[in-house]
Each structure stands twice: as structure tokens, then as C-alpha cells.
Amino acid sequence: MIFHKTVKSVLNRHQKRDSWFLDDYSINPYEGCGFNCQYCYVRGSKYGEHLSEKITLKNDAAAILDRQLTNRARKGQYGIIAVGSSTDAYMQVEQELLQTRALLNVILKNRFPVFISTKSTLITRDIDLLREIDQSAILPHDLQSKLGRGVILSFSISTLDENIARQLEPGAPPPLQRLDTMQKFSEAGFLVGLNALPLLPMISDTDASLSKIVQLAKQYGANFLLAGGLTLFGEQPGDSKTLYYRFLQQYFPDLCEQYIQLFGSGFSPNRQYQIALKKKIEKLCLAYHLKNSII
Ligand code: SF4
Secondary structure: OEEEEOOOOOOEEOOOOOOOOOEEEEEOOEEOOOOOOOOOOOOOOOOOOOOOOOEEEEOOHHHHHHHHHHHHHHOOOOOEEEEOOOOOOOOOOHHHHOHHHHHHHHHHHHOOOEEEEEOOOHHHHHHHHHHHHHHHOOOOHHHHOOOOOOEEEEEEEOOOOHHHHHHHOOOOOOHHHHHHHHHHHHHOOOEEEEEEEEEOOOOOOOHHHHHHHHHHHHHOOOOEEEEEEOOOOOOOOOOHHHHHHHHHHHHOHHHHHHHHHHHOOOOOOOHHHHHHHHHHHHHHHHHOOOEOOOO
């Protein structure tokens, strides 16, 4: 069921550019996400409620965005817009509702660059529109020589194991389809990368699994790989920590105690783990001649 709401603004301006994804702005074509990932950072975090059953469409979003971007463009305030920062812009309902497509048309008209991270294959529908944005967007001055193009696409996986993905990302296409989609965009000349985010401790962050992920990223045409650990928030029934621990108890009961040690009372694995993971990723990216950042 789709809900509707009236809003005054659809464009969020960040106080500071995101150091990973390079976006200065974000827009969310929808509230809620039908991919329903159990670990989704929105569940139980400061970003609020995030239930697949409740997908909300913002009324007149394209017209509102047009006004906002026209105003920003007039002032020369160009910056990369992350399309879908707390939802997947290409989840199932986009097929019929075309909200993301309408917003991208407005972005093209106003010549803003975009960053899109998705788990979906539906993004191929918009390849022509994205090509136009790629060629005509105006970048902020400091990115012009470093990036030199208007579209960055990232395809997201947390595991290559289809059974685990089915449990943890029940609404999303299987990981290999996401890699295939990345390859299509790579072959079409886009700047593409793989988001190995979040890597699942002791499940998809093992040496063998990381090697395979980096190897396939390279094989399927990634220009860069962004990798990071799992975050788990909240104690309520719909929160990511609750849902992820339920998944562990069902499929990996032996790991529960190790997760409790690793996370303690925090929402992310301890610092030692994060440093070790970063080093492993850097080493693998070096071995496969893959950048571990967009620029
Ligand atoms: S695709 Fe992204 S936004 Fe959607 S549920 Fe999964 S993690 Fe959350």
C-alpha cells in the first residue's frame, strides 16, 4: 500500500560533503523501502522508522525539486545529489510510479550531478537519462578535474551467498544480478563501483569471502570498491539490531556470543575490528588494481 504526504522540501543540503560518496545533497524519492533489508541502518537509528509495508510518496516532489534546484543553480551552488540515501530509488514500486525517473528529469534539466547506490536491476531502464546527466552536469569547482563527469553509480551487496541474501535482503534482487547490472553500466562507459556495505562479521568478512568480493568487483567492471562494517541499531521489534540477532539465532547461533563481544553495547564493531577490516580491504584492492575510494 502506498501512502502520500505533502512536503515543502525534497532536497536536503549536507553541512559537509560526504567523504565516501561525495554528495553535497540528498533526495529520497520514497520514504520506506521495499527491499526490506533486516540490517538496514535506518531501522532504529536517528533516521527513524523504516518498514516495507509503509512506503510513502511525496506529493508534487518533482515540481518542488525543480524550484529548489533552479534556486541553487542560480546561485551556482552545484553539488552531487545522492538519489536514495535512506531508501533504494529503484525498489519495486518505482517500476510503476516512476518517481525516481521524474526527479532525475528535473536533475537533468538543472544540470546537477548524481550519486546513486542501488541493489536493483531496474536502474537499467534509465540508462539513457543517466547518460545525459553524466555528460551535461555541472560539477562543483573542486571536483571538476578530479571527477570530470556527472554520474557515479554504486551497486550494493552485503554477501555473495544467495541464501543469506534472501534472508537478510528479502525484497532485493540476488547479488549476482546486481553485479550483472553493474557490468552493463560499466560496458556502457559509466563510472561504477561496488559497495560491499555492510560486510557481515564472520559471515561475509572472512578472507575467502572478501577475496571473492574484490575479485568479482574487478571482473564485473567496478572502478572502485567501497567496503565497511555492519551497524546495528535499536532494541524495538522492528529495529535492525533485533532483526539481525533473530537472523543469527536462526541461521548462525554459534556466532551470537561473538557478535555480543564484537559490538559490546555500541552500534558498530569495535575499533580493532574496523582497523583490521580496512587494512584487509586496502590490501585486496591493491592486489586487484581497484580503487578503494571514488576519486
Ligand atoms: S536497500 Fe538500502 S534503504 Fe532499502 S532496506 Fe536495504 S539497506 Fe535499507
